[in-house]
Amino acid sequence: MGVEGCTKFMKYLLFFLNFIFWLAGGVILGVALWLRHDQTISNLMSLEVDGAHAPTSFYTCVHILIAVGTVMMVVGFLGCYGAIQESQCLLGTFFVCLVILFACEVAAGIWGYMNKDTVSEEMKNFYDSVYDMAMSDTLTDPNKKSAVGQVLKVFHETLQCCGKDKATSVFSVITSKVGFQDVCSSQYDCHGKINALFSEKIHLVGIAALVVAVIMIFEMIFSMVLCCGIRNSPVY
Numbered sequence: 001m002g003v004e005g006c007t008k009f010m011k012y013l014l015f016f017l018n019f020i021f022w023l024a025g026g027v028i029l030g031v032a033l034w035l036r037h038d039q040t041i042s043n044l045m046s047l048e049v050d051g052a053h054a055p056t057s058f059y060t061c062v063h064i065l066i067a068v069g070t071v072m073m074v075v076g077f078l079g080c081y082g083a084i085q086e087s088q089c090l091l092g093t094f095f096v097c098l099v100i101l102f103a104c105e106v107a108a109g110i111w112g113y114m115n116k117d118t119v120s121e122e123m124k125n126f127y128d129s130v131y132d133m134a135m136s137d138t139l140t141d142p143n144k145k146s147a148v149g150q151v152l153k154v155f156h157e158t159l160q161c162c163g164k165d166k167a168t169s170v171f172s173v174i175t176s177k178v179g180f181q182d183v184c185s186s187q188y189d190c191h192g193k194i195n196a197l198f199s200e201k202i203h204l205v206g207i208a209a210l211v212v213a214v215i216m217i218f219e220m221i222f223s224m225v226l227c228c229g230i231r232n233s234p235v236y
Contacts, residue, residue, distance in 0.1 A: 011084075
């Protein structure tokens, strides 16, 4: 015999929540891998001009998410097995892992909120430097000018944008049409497009993190209740 009554119900409820937690870890891992291999972002992150690379802080966050998703799947499996086996040792280990994960998630959430605009700002600064080089009359090396032009073209074709802001966007479109510069034809400014691109991705990550945090809180409560129920059970 194992636990009975409400404790038995708690056991299967904890198993169900752990299964959801395991699935959530899989979702986070899948979303992170999707972000890592998203073609739009990959095109921008692979850009290089004059020895300067596109900022990689976004990929750093994505790699952290991949690690978090993997750990969540392992911890979720540990919780499922511990609940079914009614093992105080496994449930205690599961609880400690949850506390550590929850603390890391809160810390990451605070850091992410404080630096939520960092990635887009770094990418906009990189675009501005490329755009200014392309528009500059001082760039005389044909090979370098061609390389800068190709990088700018990737930006504009990937994001369907043109220019740093509304003013430069209109100017770039006009000069392209009259033949002074082969820049772009879209009237959407690239700063706005970059903000929209990374804001959309960050919102997805934020929603996933919030759902996982709520699940973790309930799991910590239920795991301790089940642990106490197992300890007080006459069978043990």
